[in-house]
Amino acid sequence: MKGQGSQRALAWLGGAMILTLIAVALAAPWLSPFDPLRAVADSFGDPFAPGKPYWLGTDELGRDLLSRLLYGARISLLVAVVATSLTLVIGVTVGVCAGYFGGWIDTLLMRMTDVVLSFPALLLAIALAALFQPGLTSIFVVIAVVSWTGVARTLRSEVLSLRQRDFVAAAHALGATPLRLIVRHLLPNVLPTILVMGALSTSNTVLLDAGLSYLGLGVPVPTPSWGRMISDSQTYYRLAPWLMVFPGLAIVYAVVAFNFFGYGLLAVLGTRERRT
């Protein structure tokens, strides 16, 4: 089918975009033409427009924008990977436990999920971010605490339907302990779902992190972060629109990459499941 082929292509494209992003982040020290933290141009208060040798221009402090963007990829990816992993750990644990044990455990966990879901994520995140010391660890925790609900709900319904299957009953009859049953029999079956949820959560994480940085609640300065660069550009956007445009495009690139990968994968896996 043509439709399925194009969705497969979308997943591949997203995957390639993610790999490129990782490569760029890892190679930032070699790719960056200048030091991202130091003023390299004499453009204090009067940013240089894009051109040679500052390909994307300089900021109001005379720092090279391209170098800052490349280093910004590192911090964005770091937050994306760690915060998403935490999100998945919480979400999968809650979802699998609720789906597997059922009864009052299920009710309690799902009610907790509903409570967290009724907070606007960003609002809860800024309230939480205000109470921790600013830093990377608090960003990881804050993002995970507000984002695990979707993963938990999806995993719960997945496990609920798996529990009806014969192989679970068989393992149970053979005397498998709950832990063994979950780890050896259930988790391998929900792995594709976890992969898709991971990709989609990552795009959410990048956006949430950018929003927090924009509000000044992200990684503390002077670490270059894309969201912070956009909020810093606000004073200069009439004079130097490139300071706003390029960091935004960097965020869009990262989010699009994970969205393409996640949705492409979802479509491919969805059709595969329907066939079997």
Place this chain on the structure above:
Amino acid sequence: MIALLQRLAWSVVILFGVSVLTFAIAFIIPSDPARTVAGPKADPETLAAIRKELGLDQALPVQYARYVGRLLHGDLGRSYLTRQSVVQAILDRLPATAYLAVTSLAAAVLIGVALGCLTALRAGSSTDLAVLVGSLVVLSFPVFWLGMMLLYVFAYRLRLFPLGGFGALNVVLPATALALGTAAYYTRLLHTNLREVLDQDYVRTAHAKGLPPRQVYGKHALRNALLPLVTLLGLDFAGLMSGVVLTETVFNWPGLGRLAVDAVFNQDIPMIMGTVLFSSILVVGANLIVDLLYLVIDPRIRYRQS
């Protein structure tokens, strides 16, 4: 009727959880609220007096009980900073946020439904792919960045709209920034739903018995495809409020979001608790309304439960 009562009881349980969580958040905030009120140079006696006045010297369960008691009386406390009543501050800002949110939601639904229908009628897998890719790209825009770009292009460069301020013309840019992501999402959803519905037997029957296409699409297909959208409206409400916080910051819009962000920077705990609590009450309320609406518009649910 039983479904209705169950739904109401459910909302009360959620609200109880919400109050526990907001209370916990406020208590974990490490800075000393009394010091925020008194200022850094206050002597210990003044601090103790303020603590007593705010009830901060009591045990936690007592503080929580008092907190819920006040909540039930519609009292969210006073701002540590301005001593203004939190409820009053929220009510003052609410109309601006409602104005922005309703405008953008209406725009999102209109654009989403229109584009979703148009693309669904142009069946073909290349259209499907274009809708999927296009909506994914638009969904990936950070709302604050989109807002700034719109400001730069349409307000600063083209001078079509004012740069800031509050009014009918001023709402266009922030509402657009807020609406585009949601509109993209609705477009894809409606497109997919309509494509599925158009394949159904009853649509073929409607065509076969000679109904004009207008009636087939409008009455038979669209109605069914729109149902899931209604549920989403409720679920998306929380996301909308998140977007509101960022959009209001970009456009300096005098609403709830700005109030919350300012409160966070001032460590104004009652104000933070108040705005967070109030917006989650709005979310719970929106979901309740959507569920009730569902009972009205989808007869299948009513029949199943009676």
